[in-house]
Amino acid sequence: MKETTAFAVIQEEKRLNYFERYLSLWVGLCMAAGVLLGRFFPALTSELRRLEFGEGSQINMPIAVLIWLMITPMMMKVDFTALKTVGKKPRGLVVTLFVNWMVKPFSMALFAWVFLRYVFSDFISLSDADQYIAGTIILAAAPCTAMVFVWSYLTDGDPAYTLVQVSVNDLLMLLLFAPIVRFLVSGASNLDVPFHVLVYSVAIFIVIPLVAGILLRRWFVNRYGKIGFEKQVLPRFAPVSMTALLATLVLIFGFQADNITEKFLHVALIAVPILVQVYFNSSLTYGLMRLFKVEYAVAAPGALIGASNFFELAVATAIALFGPGSGAALATVVGVLVEVPVMLSVCAACNRTRHWFPNSRGDEATVAASGTSRA
Numbered sequence: 227m228k229e230t231t232a233f234a235v236i237q238e239e240k241r242l243n244y245f246e247r248y249l250s251l252w253v254g255l256c257m258a259a260g261v262l263l264g265r266f267f268p269a270l271t272s273e274l275r276r277l278e279f280g281e282g283s284q285i286n287m288p289i290a291v292l293i294w295l296m297i298t299p300m301m302m303k304v305d306f307t308a309l310k311t312v313g314k315k316p317r318g319l320v321v322t323l324f325v326n327w328m329v330k331p332f333s334m335a336l337f338a339w340v341f342l343r344y345v346f347s348d349f350i351s352l353s354d355a356d357q358y359i360a361g362t363i364i365l366a367a368a369p370c371t372a373m374v375f376v377w378s379y380l381t382d383g384d385p386a387y388t389l390v391q392v393s394v395n396d397l398l399m400l401l402l403f404a405p406i407v408r409f410l411v412s413g414a415s416n417l418d419v420p421f422h423v424l425v426y427s428v429a430i431f432i433v434i435p436l437v438a439g440i441l442l443r444r445w446f447v448n449r450y451g452k453i454g455f456e457k458q459v460l461p462r463f464a465p466v467s468m469t470a471l472l473a474t475l476v477l478i479f480g481f482q483a484d485n486i487t488e489k490f491l492h493v494a495l496i497a498v499p500i501l502v503q504v505y506f507n508s509s510l511t512y513g514l515m516r517l518f519k520v521e522y523a524v525a526a527p528g529a530l531i532g533a534s535n536f537f538e539l540a541v542a543t544a545i546a547l548f549g550p551g552s553g554a555a556l557a558t559v560v561g562v563l564v565e566v567p568v569m570l571s572v573c574a575a576c577n578r579t580r581h582w583f584p585n586s587r588g589d590e591a592t593v594a595a596s597g598t599s600r601a
Contacts, residue, residue, distance in 0.1 A: 252468075253563050256475040257486070258474040263476060264483020269481045275550060285430065285546050293542045294435055296470035300371055300462035301439025306393050307411075313389060318515065318524035322391050322465055325511045325532040326369045327402055335359070335365030335410045337499040346495045354489070354553050356415035358496050361544050361557025363410045366503060367403055368536035369395040374527065377534065377569055381576045383527035396436065399536075408561070419547060444538075450494060451480075471562075474541065478559055481550035492553075493513055496560045501568060507574045509535035515583070522583035526576040533570055537562045594598055 265270045277287040289354075341491060342355040350358070371392055380386040412418045446455045486493075500502035511532035515525030537558060544554040 227336040242559055248465065249547060252472055253475060253559075257479045257563075259485050259561075260476040260481075261483045265487070274477060276482050276529070282429060285426070286477075286550050289428065289474055289542065289545060290458075292470045292474040292477070293538060294430055294438075297431065297435040297539050298442070298473065299460070299467045301396075302443045302463065303375060303435050303460060304371070304393055304439065305443070306397075306440070308512070314478040314526060315520070317518045318387065318393065318520045318528050319391060320520065320529055321511060321514045321520065322528040323398070323504045324465025325507055325514070325528075326395060327406070329366040329510065330369075330503070330507050330532060331363060331406050331410055334503045335363050335414045335577050337502050337506075338362040339414045341499040341502075342495070346498075349491060349495060352416075354492065356417050357548065357553025358418050358492070358557045359415045360411045360419075361498070362499060362503075362556035362561070363414065364407055364438075364543050364547075364554065365500070365535050365537060365561040367406045367410070370398065370534035371396060371447070371536050371567070373424055373534055373565070374531050377530040378527040379459070380570075380573045381526035381530065382523065382580075383530075384521075384523035384598045386404065387524050388527040388531075391528065392459050395531065396432075400428060400432060400436075400537075401567075402438060403539075417548075419569070421518065424543070425545055427539075427546045430546075431539050431542040446526045469486045471538065474538075475559060475562070478541065478545070478550055478555055482552075482556055485551065485553070485556065490513070493560055493563075496557050497564050500561055500564055502566075504533045504568050506574070508575075522576075526573075526585050529576060530569065530572060533572055534565060535561055537565060568588055 251527055274288055275286065279285045279290065284344070338359040341357050342350055343352075361435055373386060374392055375385070377383075378385060384445045404421065405425075407424055408419045408421050411417055443455070446459045512525060512529040515528055520528070534598065540558040540561065542556065544558045548554040
């Protein structure tokens with residue numbers, strides 16, 4: 227009985243940090259701050275909006291810098307030497323990659339098309355629906371990188387295997403993100419997606435922070451050692467990522483202030499297909515993991531990777547393709563707004579069903595406890 231109690235205590239002690247726990251609140255406040263900025267300081271907002279990397283590039287300079295500050299510390303967490311173990315426990319990795327790249331973007335395109343083009347057609351115009359569909363597809367085509375480690379921790383996942391899953395996804399994202407986004411957005415909407423802009427987005431918002439993250443990680447590990455890097459250095463960068471994220475949202479909603487005040491209902495409607503696809507893909511991944519008898523410590527993080535999104539990349543790409551005031555950018559930000567509470571609910575479901583899987587620590591604790599009782 228003591229072992230079971232100890233296991234429960236460990237689970238109860240697992241918590242998000244202060245900013246992560248209330249991320250949805252901070253996002254909401256930044257939305258409000260951005261709208262106020264756009265409405266009461268239109269001249270300042272206009273000047274910030276015009277700052278681009280080259281005229282007509284659609285890549286806003288302040289937002290690009292903030293995205294780099296946001297993503298680079300996250301990329302520092304990824305240890306690509308973990309790919310040496312990619313051949314171990316292949317079933318979990320195969321299921322994760324199948325759902326992330328063969329199911330998730332396509333199911334999101336379907337759900338967004340059905341809800342935004344037809345179910346909500348009385349509330350959303352065709353042009354707005356096209357923008358929102360594009361934004362949700364961009365969101366779903368970018369598998370989560372940073373927050374997965376938080377979700378894995380909360381579900382008692384295998385951290386080494388989670389690292390392998392994230393590393394492989396990041397490498398595949400370099401090759402698959404641009405063609406999948408172009409194919410699905412062009413097919414599900416009336417929008418034209420310039421492929422070269424997608425390639426620029428991948429280079430600017432994935433390759434640059436990825437290379438910077440790898441180089442910084444190597445330098446810090448050489449100087450402080452791996453344990454010192456993970457325990458002392460990485461935590462210092464967490465506030466940088468969070469601050470950059472929130473500042474980015476203020477600018478985005480500042481650029482869209484007029485749209486937001488006139489289309490507040492749209493935010494709630496956009497959230498519906500996003501929520502449906504999160505629960506659909508997490509359930510599908512979790513079910514496949516159980517079908518193929520994958521152990522819980524691999525199955526739970528896999529389900530969470532299959533459900534969550536790399537929303538930082540999605541926001542940046544939507545802005546680069548359609549502009550900071552676009553409906554596509556708004557749709558990606560709605561993904562940020564719903565991410566934390568929805569993923570916490572998926573974490574809770576995984577924790578309650580760990581007994582469905584082999585080699586679950588909960589099962590081991592229960593067996594140990596029953597053995598102690600019999601003794």
